[in-house]
Amino acid sequence: MAVRERVAVITGAASGIGRATALGLSRQGARVALCDLNAAALDGLAETIQRAGGQTRVVPLDVADQAQASSAMEGVVQAWGRLDVLVNAAGIARAGQTSRGPAGAIAEADWDRIMQVNLLGTVYCAQAAARQMIRQRSGRIVNIASIAGAVPRLNAAAYGVSKAGVRMFTKCLALELAQYGVTVNAVAPGPTDTPMLGRSREDGDDPQLREQMILGMPEIFRLGVPLGKLGTPEDVASAILYLASDEAHHVTGVIFNVDGMAQLS
Amino acid sequence: MPFTNKTVLITGAGSGIGRAAAETFARQGAQVAVADVSQRNADDTVQAIRQAGGQATAFVADVSQRSQVDTMVDAVQQTYGSVHILVNNAGIALPSMSLLDVDAATWERVLQVNLKSMLFCCQAVIPQMIAVGSGRIVNTASTAAKIPRWDIGPYCVSKAAVLHFTRCLAMELAQHQITVNAVGPGATVTNLRQNSGVPEAPGTAEARREGQLKGDMAIFRIGVPLGRLGGPQDQANAIVFLASDEASYISGQCLYVDGLQSQC
Numbered sequence: 001m002a003v004r005e006r007v008a009v010i011t012g013a014a015s016g017i018g019r020a021t022a023l024g025l026s027r028q029g030a031r032v033a034l035c036d037l038n039a040a041a042l043d044g045l046a047e048t049i050q051r052a053g054g055q056t057r058v059v060p061l062d063v064a065d066q067a068q069a070s071s072a073m074e075g076v077v078q079a080w081g082r083l084d085v086l087v088n089a090a091g092i093a094r095a096g097q098t099s100r101g102p103a104g105a106i107a108e109a110d111w112d113r114i115m116q117v118n119l120l121g122t123v124y125c126a127q128a129a130a131r132q133m134i135r136q137r138s139g140r141i142v143n144i145a146s147i148a149g150a151v152p153r154l155n156a157a158a159y160g161v162s163k164a165g166v167r168m169f170t171k172c173l174a175l176e177l178a179q180y181g182v183t184v185n186a187v188a189p190g191p192t193d194t195p196m197l198g199r200s201r202e203d204g205d206d207p208q209l210r211e212q213m214i215l216g217m218p219e220i221f222r223l224g225v226p227l228g229k230l231g232t233p234e235d236v237a238s239a240i241l242y243l244a245s246d247e248a249h250h251v252t253g254v255i256f257n258v259d260g261m262a263q264l265s
Numbered sequence: 266m267p268f269t270n271k272t273v274l275i276t277g278a279g280s281g282i283g284r285a286a287a288e289t290f291a292r293q294g295a296q297v298a299v300a301d302v303s304q305r306n307a308d309d310t311v312q313a314i315r316q317a318g319g320q321a322t323a324f325v326a327d328v329s330q331r332s333q334v335d336t337m338v339d340a341v342q343q344t345y346g347s348v349h350i351l352v353n354n355a356g357i358a359l360p361s362m363s364l365l366d367v368d369a370a371t372w373e374r375v376l377q378v379n380l381k382s383m384l385f386c387c388q389a390v391i392p393q394m395i396a397v398g399s400g401r402i403v404n405t406a407s408t409a410a411k412i413p414r415w416d417i418g419p420y421c422v423s424k425a426a427v428l429h430f431t432r433c434l435a436m437e438l439a440q441h442q443i444t445v446n447a448v449g450p451g452a453t454v455t456n457l458r459q460n461s462g463v464p465e466a467p468g469t470a471e472a473r474r475e476g477q478l479k480g481d482m483a484i485f486r487i488g489v490p491l492g493r494l495g496g497p498q499d500q501a502n503a504i505v506f507l508a509s510d511e512a513s514y515i516s517g518q519c520l521y522v523d524g525l526q527s528q529c
Contacts, residue, residue: 171528178490178525226439231514238511247502250495253528254521261435261517 006030008085008244009076011063011125014041016194017144018089020233021240025085026054028241033076035061036090063090063121064113073128082136085244086129088122088143088166093159093196103157111158118162119169126173126184133182140244141177143170143186144236145255147263150188151223163188167255174253183252185243190259192231227260266294267509272345274298274338276328276386277355279306281455282405284313285497286352286504291319293505298341298348300324302355303460328355328382329374338389347393350508353383354405356423357461364418372419379423383430391438400443401508404431405500406519408451408485408527416466416484428519435517444516446507451523452477452485453495491524 008025012018014036026032026049034042039060049056057079061072077083094100095113122143133139148156149163167186174184191197191213216224239258242248257263273290277283279301287297291314299314299321301307307323314321322344326337341348356379359371383404394400409417410424428447435445458465466473466484480488503522506512521527 174525175490175529179492181491183491226436227442227444227514227516228439229514235511235514238509239515241511242506245502247499247506248522250491250493250499250524251503251520251522252491253525256515256520257518258515260514261439264432264436264517 006084007033007076007080007082008087009033009035009059009073009083009125009129010087010089011035011061011121012088012090013045014038016089016196017189017192017233017236017240018087019045020237021087021089023049024234024237024241025087025244026052026056030085031055031080033057033059033072033080035059035063035072037062061090063088063125064116066120066124069121069124070128073125073132077132083129083132083139084136085140086125086142087240087244088125088141090121091118091144091196095158099158101155106158114158114162115165118159119165122166123169126169130173130177130182134177134180137181139177139182140248141173141182141184142240142243143184145170145186145188147188147190147257147259150255151263170255171253178252183243183249185248185252186255187236187239187243188255188257188259188263189231189236190225190257190262192233192236194233197230223262223264225260225262229260231258231260268293268295268350271295271349272298272341272347273350273352273508274300274341274348274386274390275352275354276300276382277405278310278352279303280310280460281457282450282453282497282500282504283352283354284310285501286354287321288314288317288319289498289501289505290350290508291321292317295320295350296345297321298324298345300326300328300337300355302327306460328386329377331385334382334385334389338386342393347397348390349394349397349399350401350403351386351390352403352405352504352508353386355382356405356457358457358463359417359420359461360463361416361466362419367419375419375423376426379420380426380430383427387434391443394443395441398442400438400441401512402434402438402443402445403504403507404445404447406431406447406449408449408521408523410449410519411521411527412485412487414485415482431519432517439516442513444507444513446512446515446517447519448500448503448507449519449521449523449527450500451495451521451526452489453497453500455497485526487526487529489524489526490529493524495522495524
């Protein structure tokens with residue numbers, strides 16, 4: 001299908017990787033539905049896309065609410081007649097006071113919120129999108145995993161477990177949907193220069209943090225980044241755009257690391 | 266176009282995945298050095314590219330021989346200048362055999378062609394990339410690098426070695442902003458066996474295809490969940506992405522293009 005006829009839904013579109021992906025898909029000519037919990041933050045992005053001649057709509061969405069996820073996808077299908085690409089970029093680095101800290105001290109509510117948004121949010125949106133993609137016998141789902149879902153990090157058990165769940169969900173759903181010609185893949189960013197980077201740390205947007213992440217810091221990214229720089233949202237979006245393209249129709253169930261080789265195998 | 270003024274050297278570019286990659290790079294503006302051990306196959310690819318309006322030149326070399334690699338890379342540089350993108354794609358298949366029966370000559374040959382050729386090509390080309398301050402290397406691995414097969418153990422071992430060669434080299438070259446990645450083709454429709462002088466597996470073509478798709482205890486136990494064999498173009502698309510400017514933060518990775526076979 002010509003790219004300009006495609007319909008894409010991007011969750012977590014207001015910032016970081018979601019935003020870069022929405023802009024990239026729109027530049028390719030896709031119609032993009034922008035979803036975010038913070039819908040007000042989407043207006044500027046929608047304007048940018050429209051000024052550049054792109055078609056877009058804003059969809060307020062808490063991905064952790066299955067009914068909302070379902071009606072968001074249905075709304076897009078009603079408006080535009082199809083759904084070709086779902087990018088599950090919504091995610092949170094922390095919830096409450098305890099999610100960033102020793103695993104033994106994480107409160108149930110904080111644990112649940114991380115799982116609800118990062119893992120179940122991905123599941124709910126994928127379920128709703130898959131219903132339409134199965135009808136179409138085509139579709140692309142791209143999830144955002146993380147290096148933290150493969151390599152253990154201190155004080156990030158909830159986040160890491162949620163992202164490990166995303167990795168396995170990606171593979172299970174890929175196997176299930178293979179018979180319909182729907183592919184399901186994930187990108188796994190390493191340290192990436194997004195607003196989440198600051199939020200992931202108690203000390204916020206510490207300028208030294210970037211340097212430490214690149215060199216390797218025993219308490220977080222033990223290994224550092226051999227390519228010597230943080231990733232950008234656009235670096236990750238490039239891999240998402242490839243996985244969402246017609247050219248990648250034989251690629252499914254893969255976890256594509258975009259991390260400057262921070263994960264060594 | 267994305268690869269205008271970029272020189273791409275592709276080994277094994279006379280057929281299959283290498284040829285598809287050569288044609289795709291050429292369509293996107295690259296000048297393509299088409300390397301192959303077969304003059305006829307290299308010429309075929311070059312002719313197809315030129316007829317489509319692209320730029321390509323044939324270079325005949327047995328890349329398992331260091332002296333031939335060095336001569337080839339010198340010739341490429343004289344024709345097109347420094348190599349920006351190296352695609353180490355040349356490889357051979359093996360007749361079905363047990364690891365218990367493999368003789369030293371077969372073992373050495375499969376490692377020589379599938380693995381050591383990559384070392385030779387990299388050693389010859391990387392100084393040019395370091396001088397320029399950037400570069401892309403993409404190696405053709407295989408799903409067989411990750412999943413053991415029953416029938417061609419030495420081939421699986423050679424491709425697993427390619428994966429770790431990819432990672433180690435990526436680590437060394439990260440400081441120079443040169444990325445090194447691999448693609449992992451699953452069952453792909455090419456003439457690899459024929460070009461390697463290896464007889465087809467027993468049975469009709471249709472039965473072999475069914476076996477690959479559904480899973481066959483005598484090959485992979487696992488079939489292709491996506492329900493179709495890959496084509497050379499599928500692999501070429503992945504190679505071209507990994508060689509693009511957009512993939513500058515991706516290194517040391519193997520992108521499996523196998524319809525989910527290696528993930529199950």
